[in-house]
Amino acid sequence: MPERLLEVEHLTKTYFPDRKEPLTALADLTFSVADGEFLSLVGPSGCGKSTFINLACGIAQPTSGHIRLRGEPITGPISDVGIAFQAPILLEWRTVLQNVLLPIEILERRVTSFHREHAGSLLKLVGLAGFADAYPRELSGGMQQRVSICRALVHNPSFLLMDEPFGALDAMTRDKMNLELLRIWGQARKTLIFITHNIAEAVFLSDRVVVLTGRPGTVRDIVGIDSPRPRDPTGAEFRATEAHIRNLIGESAADEDQ
Amino acid sequence: MTGPRIGKRGALSRRLSLAALSERLAQHQLAVLAFIALLVFWELVVVVFGVREIILPRPSRILAVMIEERALLIRNMWITLYEILVGFALSVVVGIGLAVAIVHSRFLEKTLYPLVVAFQNVPRVAVGPLLVIWLGSGIASKSVLVLLVCFFPIVVNAATGLKDVRQEMINLLVALRASRAQVFWKVRLPNAFPYILSGMKIAMTLAVIGAIIGEFIAAEQGLGLIIMIATAGLNTPLVMAAIALLVIMGGALYALMSFLADTLAPWRKLP
Numbered sequence: 001m002p003e004r005l006l007e008v009e010h011l012t013k014t015y016f017p018d019r020k021e022p023l024t025a026l027a028d029l030t031f032s033v034a035d036g037e038f039l040s041l042v043g044p045s046g047c048g049k050s051t052f053i054n055l056a057c058g059i060a061q062p063t064s065g066h067i068r069l070r071g072e073p074i075t076g077p078i079s080d081v082g083i084a085f086q087a088p089i090l091l092e093w094r095t096v097l098q099n100v101l102l103p104i105e106i107l108e109r110r111v112t113s114f115h116r117e118h119a120g121s122l123l124k125l126v127g128l129a130g131f132a133d134a135y136p137r138e139l140s141g142g143m144q145q146r147v148s149i150c151r152a153l154v155h156n157p158s159f160l161l162m163d164e165p166f167g168a169l170d171a172m173t174r175d176k177m178n179l180e181l182l183r184i185w186g187q188a189r190k191t192l193i194f195i196t197h198n199i200a201e202a203v204f205l206s207d208r209v210v211v212l213t214g215r216p217g218t219v220r221d222i223v224g225i226d227s228p229r230p231r232d233p234t235g236a237e238f239r240a241t242e243a244h245i246r247n248l249i250g251e252s253a254a255d256e257d258q
Numbered sequence: 259m260t261g262p263r264i265g266k267r268g269a270l271s272r273r274l275s276l277a278a279l280s281e282r283l284a285q286h287q288l289a290v291l292a293f294i295a296l297l298v299f300w301e302l303v304v305v306v307f308g309v310r311e312i313i314l315p316r317p318s319r320i321l322a323v324m325i326e327e328r329a330l331l332i333r334n335m336w337i338t339l340y341e342i343l344v345g346f347a348l349s350v351v352v353g354i355g356l357a358v359a360i361v362h363s364r365f366l367e368k369t370l371y372p373l374v375v376a377f378q379n380v381p382r383v384a385v386g387p388l389l390v391i392w393l394g395s396g397i398a399s400k401s402v403l404v405l406l407v408c409f410f411p412i413v414v415n416a417a418t419g420l421k422d423v424r425q426e427m428i429n430l431l432v433a434l435r436a437s438r439a440q441v442f443w444k445v446r447l448p449n450a451f452p453y454i455l456s457g458m459k460i461a462m463t464l465a466v467i468g469a470i471i472g473e474f475i476a477a478e479q480g481l482g483l484i485i486m487i488a489t490a491g492l493n494t495p496l497v498m499a500a501i502a503l504l505v506i507m508g509g510a511l512y513a514l515m516s517f518l519a520d521t522l523a524p525w526r527k528l529p
Contacts, residue, residue, distance in 0.1 A: 057433040077435045085426045093448050093523070105444065106434040153433075 005159060005191050006033040013051050017063065025051040027216035028065070033159070033193060038185055040194045040202035043212030044249060049195045052217070056193070069158065075155045079107055082152030082190075086164045088144035090136040093094040095145050096123065097132040109130040110211060115154075118179035122125050122150040125184060149184065159191035167196070178204055182229060199245050204231055209224075211248045220248050289528045315495040323499040331503050337479040339507060341397050341469045345404025349461055352405060353412030354454060360413075361420040361446070362438075374413055382468070386475040396399035400472035400480070407468030408461035415457030419450025462515045465506040495527070 012028040014022050025048035033039050041049060046087045054060035057168045058077040066073040068079065080186040102250055104111050118127075123129055126146040135145055145165055152160055165181075178201060196202050202209045203225060211220040211258055223245055225231075230239055297317045303309065304316045311319065356374060359366045386403055393399040420499070424447055431441050439449060473482025481500045506510035 025298055054429065057429070059429055059432045077433050079434045081433060085430075087424070087426070089426045089430065091423055091427075091445065093451070094386060102444070103434050104439055106431060106436045227383070 003035045004032045005037075007068040007071075007094075007220075008065075009068070011052075011055065011062050011067060012064045012098045013048065013055060013060070014063040014206075017240040024216035026055075026062075027218045029212075029217065030065075030220055031210050031219055031222055033191055034207075035246040036189055036191055038128065038192045038194065038205055038207045040196060040209045040213060041219060042196060042199055042202045042209055042245060042249070044214040045197065046214040046217075047212040048217030049163065050190075053083070053163055053195070056161055056234045057083060069093065079103075079155065082155070082157040082160045084145070084152045084165045086162070086167045088136070088141070088148040090144055090147055090151075093117055094134050095135060096139070097134050099136065099147055099204050100150045100154050100207055107155055110150060119150065122153055125187060126150055126180065140173075140239050141169055145169065145177065146180070149181075153159065153184075153188055153190070154165075157190070158197060159193060162194045165194075167198075179230065181205065199242050199249075200233055203241050203245065205235060210247060211245055213249075220251075223248075310490050311412040312494050314477050315498055316386030320498045320502055323495040324502060327496060327499060331481070331500060332498075334479055334481050334484050335503055335507060337397070338473065338481045338504075341400035341472065341480065342404055342465045342511070344397070345401035345468060346408065346458075346462065346465045348401065349403040349409035349412055349465070350454075350458060353409040353457070353461075354416050356409070356413045357420060357450070358442075360417050363441075371417075374410070377409050385469050386472055388406050390473070390476045395476040395478055399475075400469050400477070403472040404465045404468035406463040407471075411460040411464070412454065412457040415453040415460075416450050419453025420446045422453070423449050452519070455515075455523060457517045459512070459519055462511050465510065466504065466511065470504065 007030055008031050011026055012025045014023065016121055016147065029052070031039075036085045040050065041047075042115055043049065051060070056074070058074045058081075061075070061204060065166065068074070069078065079133045090104070094102070097116070097119055101111050101115060104115045104119075108115070120129075120132060126149060127147055128143060130148075131143070136147065139147070141196055149165070152162075167178060185232050194202070194205060206225060209225065210222045211223060212218065213220045223241065225241055233239075300314075301316050301318060304314055313325075356370065358372050360374075361367070382403065385406060386399075389399040389402050393402060427439065427445060431445065436444075468480040469480070470485075473480040474486060477483040479484075481504055484500045485497050488494075488500065
């Protein structure tokens, strides 16, 4: 078992604790993430995924429990994380290269030719070598999302948080991007926390899938997937795993209805 | 980084080329023809019905007066233009300043912004005479009136542009421990840039009105004063000549602002 990079321990986040009906977004979440692991969080909407992202990058603080990064609890913004959202969220007045370099501009005093070369090699990695000087508007949705992945990687963070990064893309582009992501993950050797509503996507990509229940989000089960990549979504084992996770989510939904 | 500069210059030269100019003229061909037809119709009506010059001079007569009195008209046009540009520049500075203050501070948003909006209900023309008492009948009172008339669209547009940034972008920067200043300079201000330019476009049309009204109230020079004096002398052709010059000047200023708005924010108009 490789070293544990992140440990999520009894993580709970309650909004409006002073009100009559406080809103608990996450309740007693516990799991760990190994160094270099591809881990997916799957759950129904309202399972507190945006809350988890805000806690994991340190811009919000948990009500109780904590997330440890290499043993140290996260208590404030950590620049050691790369984030990609459902929308690319690029700055439209900046070229592709300038967008990728944004985290460097924030973290370092100045952007050097070394940084530029690094950004260039990331763009090459995602297949956008010729687009460094293009504006986001000139790119397709899938290409823009790749730029945002480069931006998440450029400052060499310990781990990546991806919030349904391909959720807004059409099904075909999405399949292609998932393959791309596996390739990038394999080459960049980053720990990846991937949040999605799509069970097949999670099974296709992940080493382990953390299945969350909704409102408040809590861990239903953690499903390990050992089969070698690339996985065949039509294979019997794949479909069995997918059905298993769907059942877990279905059961928790049924629990809620009672 | 040379990429965006090349892009900008490319867009600029594209818009400035002769081919582009004739293309734009071709686009407005019908409008130009309609305008010429209107002038011809006007000329004919005046001639055929023998309308007195004091009521409505012919377009050709107005043109003749414009040429005849060009020294007087142009000297006064410079004054009016100067008042407009000073007041407009002030309104850009004040407008952006207010917008930044409002967006940066909850307190100012709750106190200052309602005041700015309420001030919009004060008929600025009515403030004109006060400005003459405070600042005299020279250029200063006109420029301040221009400022008062045209800062509002700039404040509103700039504030909207500064605020209209996605929360995810802010989160991304906060997670990287960006300072408020960094968020402002790298994201909010550039994001507001096209909004500010379009606010300036609206403000420019108001600026011309503000300067003329200022000159109507009390002035020593300017096209507004020429109009007042010529009207008093029932010199209608000179009034119309001054108005025509104002139309040309205002149109040129607006065209310049539109041009700047389109070319300075090239990311807004990429193919």
